[in-house]
Amino acid sequence: MNNPKDIDFKSLASKQKTIQMKTRLQALSHFQDGKSRTDIARYLKVRRTSVNKWVSIYLSEGLAGLEEKPRTGRPPFINTQQSNQLAAYIETSASSEQGGRLTGADIQHFIQTECGKSYHPDSIYYLLNKMVFSWVTSRSKHPKQSEELQDDFKKIKIKTIAKIPGRLPLDRVDFWFLDEARFGQQNTTTRVWTRIGTRPRAVLQQQFEYAYLFSSVCPSRGIGQAIVVPWTNKDVMRLHLEQLSLITETDRQAVVIMDGAGWHTDNVADDFSNVSIINAPSLFTGAQPHRTSLELDATTLPC
Secondary structure (H helix, E strand, C coil), X not given: CCCHHHCCHHHHHHCCCCHHHHHHHHHHHHHHCCCCHHHHHHHHCCCHHHHHHHHHHHHHHCHHHHCCCCCCCCCCCCCHHHHHHHHHHXXXXXXXXXXXXXXXXXXXXXXXXXXXXXXXXXXXXXXHHHCCCCCCCCCCCCCCCCHHHHHHHHCCCHHHHCCCCCCCEHHHEEEEEEEEEEEECCCCCCCCCCCCCCCCCCCCCCCCCEEEEEEEEECCCCEXXXXXXXXXXXXXXXXXXXXXXXXXXXXXXXXXXXXXXXXXXXXXXXXXXXXXXXXXXXXXXXXXXXXXXXXCCCCECXX
16 A cells, blocks of 8 residues: 655656646645545535545555556547558549549548548648648649659769770779859739729839859768759869769769759750769759668679
8 A cells, every 4th residue: 555645746746748647646735734524525526525535546556556547538430440441542632643632521532432431621730730630732743754764864874974984993983062043023013001992103113133053962971062053054064973983082083963954964064074963854853862772783883
């Protein structure tokens, strides 16, 4: 039997996160101070039978007996098999080439026709949240994008990089991922309060300029290089490749993977013996080199 005099129930009650456990410990604290169970029930505004129950459980099982027990709750309206069927329907629709936008009414109709259950519209979203689904904006994808071509490119076939001079072990090849972006702003007129039917004029800056950022990262070495320029062409491309050439260590080769922009041609790397270019396939959107490991099926590169 547990002795209530050995525990500071008041201190324990102040640390509880649930009101149920806090009330039970407060009741034991008053019981420890010698108050009657009737007075405890009146003070805490609970039933006397509840106080009797808490005291009895503590004396026989200790503090562990006062903890909340798992509750089964009401059984789910649809069973596990039907839930898996619904999840497969939602996931298949989300990845459909024809667009997978499902409304709550669509899901409600599916449950009613396929599972024979009727859900209130508000309960549909509660069910989706319980099934760990969320309403998010989908990622864009070009209609001609080929996942098979992407997967093949990610493997970096040996024949693709056979143009690297010399016979180099793979641990001496640095893979760089290059891209560029344009930054600038074209001003717009601001909104102002004015009389209905009138539209005052405001000065608008018509001129605007752009800047271009050329940037490359080498995930294996954890480094990157970048250059900011007012325009873009092959000469600027050579300047950036020169950065990569200078930072590449002796007896190493830099393989730069980039898209097929007009200034991303093979001849821009002719001036650098330690830099090679690989152009990614067209419509190669969605490739994420920081998430995909490059697979090489040989230990050395051919001459």
